[in-house]
Amino acid sequence: MNYEKLNSILNSDKKYDIFYQERAVWIQSINNEIAKIGFVDNFDEKDVPIKDLYEKN
Secondary structure: OOOOOOHHHOOOOOOOOEEEEEEEEEEEEEEOOOOEEEEEOOOOEEEEHHEEEEOOO
């Protein structure tokens, strides 16, 4: 994923299914090339490269 796409997702009212390493995540914030994510299946948080996030179709 790229910064522009992720920023448009954050500013949208639509629900998106975003994943990191096959785990569903929610995006807390983005800063340059890094996204702070929270995992849907537990309370873990992590800073990851935006390019490593993806949508499943």
